[in-house]
Amino acid sequence: MRVSKCIGVILVLMFVVSGFQPLPAVAQEAYKIGAVFSVSGRGAFLGEPEKKTAEMLAEQLNKQGGINGHPVKLIIYDDESDATKCNLAVKKLINKDKVPVIIGPTLSGTTLAIVRVAEKARIPLLSCAASYKIVTPVEKRHWIFKVTGSDRHVVSKLYRYMQSKSIKKVGIMTVSTGFGASGREELLRLAPKFGITIVADERYGPKDTDLTVQLTKIKASGAQAIVNWSVGPTQILAVKNWYDLGMKIPLFQSHGFGSKKNLVLAGPAAEGVMLALAKVNVGPLLPNSDPQKKVIMAYKEAYEKKYGEPISSFGGHAWDAFNIVVQAMKKTGPDPAKIRDCIENTKGFVGQHGIFNFSPQDHNGLSEKDLVMVVVKNGDWALLK
Numbered sequence: 001m002r003v004s005k006c007i008g009v010i011l012v013l014m015f016v017v018s019g020f021q022p023l024p025a026v027a028q029e030a031y032k033i034g035a036v037f038s039v040s041g042r043g044a045f046l047g048e049p050e051k052k053t054a055e056m057l058a059e060q061l062n063k064q065g066g067i068n069g070h071p072v073k074l075i076i077y078d079d080e081s082d083a084t085k086c087n088l089a090v091k092k093l094i095n096k097d098k099v100p101v102i103i104g105p106t107l108s109g110t111t112l113a114i115v116r117v118a119e120k121a122r123i124p125l126l127s128c129a130a131s132y133k134i135v136t137p138v139e140k141r142h143w144i145f146k147v148t149g150s151d152r153h154v155v156s157k158l159y160r161y162m163q164s165k166s167i168k169k170v171g172i173m174t175v176s177t178g179f180g181a182s183g184r185e186e187l188l189r190l191a192p193k194f195g196i197t198i199v200a201d202e203r204y205g206p207k208d209t210d211l212t213v214q215l216t217k218i219k220a221s222g223a224q225a226i227v228n229w230s231v232g233p234t235q236i237l238a239v240k241n242w243y244d245l246g247m248k249i250p251l252f253q254s255h256g257f258g259s260k261k262n263l264v265l266a267g268p269a270a271e272g273v274m275l276a277l278a279k280v281n282v283g284p285l286l287p288n289s290d291p292q293k294k295v296i297m298a299y300k301e302a303y304e305k306k307y308g309e310p311i312s313s314f315g316g317h318a319w320d321a322f323n324i325v326v327q328a329m330k331k332t333g334p335d336p337a338k339i340r341d342c343i344e345n346t347k348g349f350v351g352q353h354g355i356f357n358f359s360p361q362d363h364n365g366l367s368e369k370d371l372v373m374v375v376v377k378n379g380d381w382a383l384l385k
Contacts, residue, residue, distance in 0.1 A: 041081025
């Protein structure tokens with residue numbers, strides 16, 4: 001009996017001397033979020049800030065404890081701006097990585113190439129591209145959403161401004177990609193609604209190196225304004241050719257021009273160019289009463305501190321998509337169907353591109369009211385009155 005007591009005392013003393021070491025906490029299972037961006041290829045200037053933004057947000061979220069204690073595992077693939085590679089990347093996320101939700105792709109063409117894949121797999125997808133076709137018709141896009149303002153919203157904003165300036169004759173030039181084709185359709189379709197006549201309709205390829213022929217034809221058409229609809233190098237080319245030709249006809253760009261890097265690349269040639277943009281681009285110019293200003297300025301401060309470069313519309317796409325997904329997963333966990341339903345019923349989400357109000361009839365959740373007219377002035381954005 002005494003021996004047993006001695007052993008017990010010794011064990012207690014050993015326990016006290018060694019210090020209490022609690023059992024390690026069981027780590028919560030990670031919640032996966034898949035992403036496909038055009039980090040390289042012709043859409044790299046769009047996809048790179050999207051990737052950087054998503055990585056920054058995932059890092060911030062995990063430092064704050066993740067989603068309900070679950071760390072976030074962000075799995076990103078580069079589709080190299082190629083539809084076939086995008087298709088393979090999305091299938092890999094679904095079949096190998098088993099993600100419950102995907103953000104991206106970056107481009108309209110690559111997104112349209114994979115919507116059926118996501119639909120068939122019943123995995124919610126939030127595209128960062130613009131074409132209205134991505135979420136239309138909504139009954140065939142049950143699992144597909146997008147966070148970029150639709151081209152019809154941008155066209156309406158441009159035409160409404162032109163209407164206020166008594167511009168009635170417009171020449172358009174569009175790139176022969178999914179983004180350009182969708183924009184062209186809306187430019188043609190909505191013109192009559194605003195009393196506008198399209199007097200020239202020029203097209204060009206994404207690898208063209210000279211657009212003076214198209215611009216010269218528009219000049220000869222009697223157009224009072226030009227609208228160029230493209231992304232990548234051709235949008236810079238359009239500005240420089242317009243400037244070199246000494247054209248006095250005002251030039252409007254699509255929202256694909258919404259990056260300060262484009263202003264640097266275009267240089268003085270971009271002075272006076274006008275476009276409709278999301279507020280994420282002009283946060284410091286917004287009144288303090290604007291509900292978006294706080295989230296825009298917080299994103300601007302964090303991103304620019306981390307990467308040493310200005311924010312853009314494109315990084316803002318990833319900000320909106322990532323945070324909408326996180327908000328849904330906080331309520332539902334990693335269940336694809338529940339995430340989809342939660343996104344579809346999201347109301348009043350204050351994001352970089354507007355205040356989102358999704359519904360079963362609207363898988364974009366934005367409107368023309370979420371855009372502002374801007375002009376390039378002294379190498380920066382300025383609000384148009």
